[in-house]
Amino acid sequence: MQFFKMHNIGNDYIFTFERLFKSEIIKLCDRNFGIGGDGVVYIYNNGKEYGYEIYNKDGSRADFCGSVTLALGLYIYKKNGNNNFQIQTDCGKKQIEVKNFNGRIRVSMTVGSVKFPLPKENFNKKVEFDLKYKRIKTRMSVVDIGNRHLVIQGIYNEQVRSEIVTLIENSSEFNGGINIEFVARQSSSLARVIVYERGSGKTLCCTSGGCAVFGLLYNLGHFTNSAELIFDGVKLAFEMVKGKITVHSYPQFVFFGNRCDL
Numbered sequence: 079m080q081f082f083k084m085h086n087i088g089n090d091y092i093f094t095f096e097r098l099f100k101s102e103i104i105k106l107c108d109r110n111f112g113i114g115g116d117g118v119v120y121i122y123n124n125g126k127e128y129g130y131e132i133y134n135k136d137g138s139r140a141d142f143c144g145s146v147t148l149a150l151g152l153y154i155y156k157k158n159g160n161n162n163f164q165i166q167t168d169c170g171k172k173q174i175e176v177k178n179f180n181g182r183i184r185v186s187m188t189v190g191s192v193k194f195p196l197p198k199e200n201f202n203k204k205v206e207f208d209l210k211y212k213r214i215k216t217r218m219s220v221v222d223i224g225n226r227h228l229v230i231q232g233i234y235n236e237q238v239r240s241e242i243v244t245l246i247e248n249s250s251e252f253n254g255g256i257n258i259e260f261v262a263r264q265s266s267s268l269a270r271v272i273v274y275e276r277g278s279g280k281t282l283c284c285t286s287g288g289c290a291v292f293g294l295l296y297n298l299g300h301f302t303n304s305a306e307l308i309f310d311g312v313k314l315a316f317e318m319v320k321g322k323i324t325v326h327s328y329p330q331f332v333f334f335g336n337r338c339d340l
Contacts, residue, residue: 083332086145087312088282100137107135129166134277142169142224144285149329151185169224192293193222227290233262267305283309292316
């Protein structure tokens with residue numbers, strides 16, 4: 079099996095043109111006994127444009143991944159020289175623009191508009207989490223950016239976050255799982271984010287999660303139309319243009335390889 083590995087500020091994926099079984103995906107994503115990654119991406123080309131299917135490291139299917147779309151955008155640019163094109167995802171086509179920006183190759187993606195699928199009274203709603211040693215009061219919102227995210231206000235320590243994530247994962251309200259972002263706003267254009275992705279656990283970054291956070295804080299009036307989010311010390315830049323979110327980043331290749339002992 080031929081593959082290449084790419085990452086977007088640490089959110090790393092294995093890309094291949096071959097379909098794999100669930101057991102193979104799990105093995106490949108193992109960071110000790112496999113290649114290591116947050117998931118596996120099957121790439122296809124229908125003759126007009128590229129598209130992909132994405133699988134989490136537990137083998138489950140995901141609808142959309144911003145980091146994968148940005149990384150695949152860089153791959154297409156390197157392969158064909160195109161700098162303005164679309165990529166097909168399970169959540170529709172995403173517009174990609176590639177530029178040489180200050181001597182680095184910057185990939186930009188227009189994600190689209192943000193949606194809040196729950197009733198209005200549940201938007202930015204107050205909640206309490208009864209944890210092992212304390213009770214946490216906070217606010218949370220479900221945000222749809224092509225895939226669903228639960229944005230929780232507050233960073234907290236790792237133990238508290240883990241307990242909250244477990245409660246949410248075991249809740250019938252979120253049957254089937256949901257991506258979770260903990261956020262702490264620092265200014266009208268900067269916030270810190272910690273991510274727990276459905277099917278992959280804690281990751282260094284989630285670009286679609288960043289879009290969900292940016293879209294929420296913008297709609298709450300906490301952000302201007304341009305802001306940055308910090309994921310484990312690395313920043314992603316976001317803009318709101320005519321009601322649609324655009325994200326700018328610098329995805330990178332890690333290596334190319336062959337895996338023959340699946």
